[in-house]
Amino acid sequence: MNQAEKQILDLSERLRYIEDIFGNRENANVALLRSKLNDFKKNQSSLDAGQIKRHLSSLQDLFHFLENKLEKELTPMDRVRIVRHPQRISLKDILENVYDNYTEIGGQDEYSIDPAMIIARAYITRKVGKKIYKQPVMVIGQEKGHGQEFRNGGSVKPWGNAKALEYMKVAETENIPVHTYIFTPGAFPIEDYPGAAQQIAKNIYTMAGLKVPVIAVISEGGSGGAEAIGLADTRIMMSHGYYSVISPEGAAAIEGRLRGGARATPELVDRCAQQLKITAQDNLRMGYIDRILQEPPLGARSEHFDFFKKLRQEVILATDEVILSVRGFKLFRAIALRKLNNPNIYVRWGLSPKSMERLTWQRYQKFRSYSLKYLVDRTATWHKVITKINEVNWSIYSFLRYEFLGRHQRKITHLAEDVQGEVQAVFGRIMNKGSEIIKKIPGFKKEQENTCQLTTLSSWEPGITWDEHCRYISPQANQDRTITCPNSSKFGCLDLWIPDLFSDFAGVCSNCGHHFPMEYEWYLFNVFDSRSIREFNSRIESSNPLEFDGLDNKIIQAQKKTGHKSSCMTFEASIKGVRVVVAMLMAGFRGGSVGLAEGEKFIQAAETAKRKHLPFLAYVHGTAGIRIQEGTNGVIQMPRCTLAVRRYLESGGLYLVLYDTNSYAGPVASFLGCSPYQFAVRSANIGFAGPGVIMETTGQDIEPHYHKAFMTLSRGHIQGIWDRREIRDNLHQSLMTMGGEFLYYR
Incomplete structure (x- = not known):
């Protein structure tokens, strides 16, 4: 294949990509590119080598110009199509181009680890002056790949998130930062052990207290799947990415009340994507990301090597900033990083125990402040003041009662318990010997022991019974009719009279125990x-x-x-x-x-x-x-x-x-x-x-x-x-x- 053929193929791929991004929407600029490229292909055979070269150069300039123009016309749903496209950069591309060396951890197939989740032990080489530093990092992220079906579009199964959690803990043990890359439309919704919901909950809980810096880079951040690795000290979002509670299609299905596999109209999907405020610009304005990483026009692809350089610099700077924000000895380095954007200032990526404590506290404060500017609280001002005073009083009381006095009281109590135990042991032996001597005295009769004390482990606490306690009667009890238990065919339950069922029986079938709402x-x-x-x-x-x-x-x-x-x-x-x-x-x-x-x-x-x-x-x-x-x-x-x-x-x-x-x-x-x-x-x-x-x-x-x-x-x-x-x-x-x-x- 000669150079001209390669250029024509490249332009054809670029056009196909643009058409995929804009979907079925008519666009004059896309139509112009299609027309110009088709005209050239038709007339190519009649052109000499010089003319072909000039036409190709002109076409490339036109593509470059119109791609920049189309960039300004992108809708939120267009950006969703960008991050889902097979040509979109993947985590493997990032590992190859951002990190200097890495070893992937875990297997490559369904039987050893979920292929939608990649974990790699990597390092970044930094040259500061004449000295070279290799700084280790744990890289964790979803892998969509470039159209490989077995990766399931980046939808991670529970055991994939479990593996990610395991190596977050390894990173904490090794005192190295964690870099997470979010490329997922959402988690794979199955409950097979360890279960999608439970595993995501474990991941979020562990990341909340992880004692090493966490940097997250978001491309496609879909709901719980994103949150499984998204709780980070710094969150960077690619300019064409989206971060949302649900996919636009899912929101459209709910808003349109669609059932039975019915599909939402493109117009409804576009409107939901717009209203959900899912873009990088939206999330930066709301305060849920820290900054935006600018991509090439129409999104970063594998051949955009300059973008990988920017990404490398961004994750290095973000890690440095987090480290310096919690480290005591930083002097002018933090200012230099922020003001000069200079990655050549060396920052050691390990943390001391004190710095780790500051890191987790800083993380809590950051997320605690999220979304408060949108909170609607109609509590009267005087009531807020009284509440705040009460909170302060309770805080002081709790400190004195449980922290200051309680700590010493526990020490004294524990000491007293130990002394009491020793005394009981000594007197126990004395009393046992005395009891044996008394029993040998002629005429001594052993008193009859209380039978109840011998046969009862504990006594029931006196209180109100079930019937006495029940004071609320469900409105459902007002229906004067019977209802059939769903299990009647299986267990032979008799029809239940509704006033009894929802009052005396607390909504529970008296035969099989089925619970009505x-x-x-x-x-x-x-x-x-x-x-x-x-x-x-x-x-x-x-x-x-x-x-x-x-x-x-x-x-x-x-x-x-x-x-x-x-x-x-x-x-x-x-x-x-x-x-x-x-x-x-x-x-x-x-x-x-x-x-x-x-x-x-x-x-x-x-x-x-x-x-x-x-x-x-x-x-x-x-x-x-x-x-x-x-x-x-x-x-x-x-x-x-x-x-x-x-x-x-x-x-x-x-x-x-x-x-x-x-x-x-x-x-x-x-x-x-x-x-x-x-x-x-x-x-x-x-x-x-x-x-x-x-x-x-x-x-x-x-x-x-x-x-x-x-x-x-x-x-x-x-x-x-x-x-x-x-x-x-x-x-x-x-x-x-x-x-x-x-x-x-x-």
């Missing part, structure tokens, strides 16, 4: 002590930060229907006298979906539990996941809430999660799924994605009971299944056994 109010009245509930933050309300079409009306309707401002209710209450802080997600409010308001209320509940040294209970009456209409404002709640939970747990807190009805997606894959103690009511369905989403994304038709609580238990995602009528007793028992005497400090 119950309102969240039932739990408020029947689980917690009478008149013990004290709600807080009730004036923080759901909003429409992206001004998504129709969302304002939907929120107003949900508020009128439920009487709540958001789908999360936070309160303090007692269970048999044990005080707890509760965050409850209510299915009746927009499906219990989580947005900015719900995330902020959950975080404040965790902080209240930490401040007051109380157990923290998350009761999930139902959640459909992250509220898609809030876009990145919603998905960012996954790491935000997880960071708050981790901080609470590390301070010694006891965190319990109880699932009911339908609990799916982002919350389960983050701040709920990271709890060490997760339980479910028998009626619960738990998973990463519902049956329809799984069918749409994977083509797999799952079994009917795939998400049932007993299946979730068998996969190890929860620790137990509870009968609704026993929740009060079981929660109290859990608090006493897992929390013990102190209920907060382990």
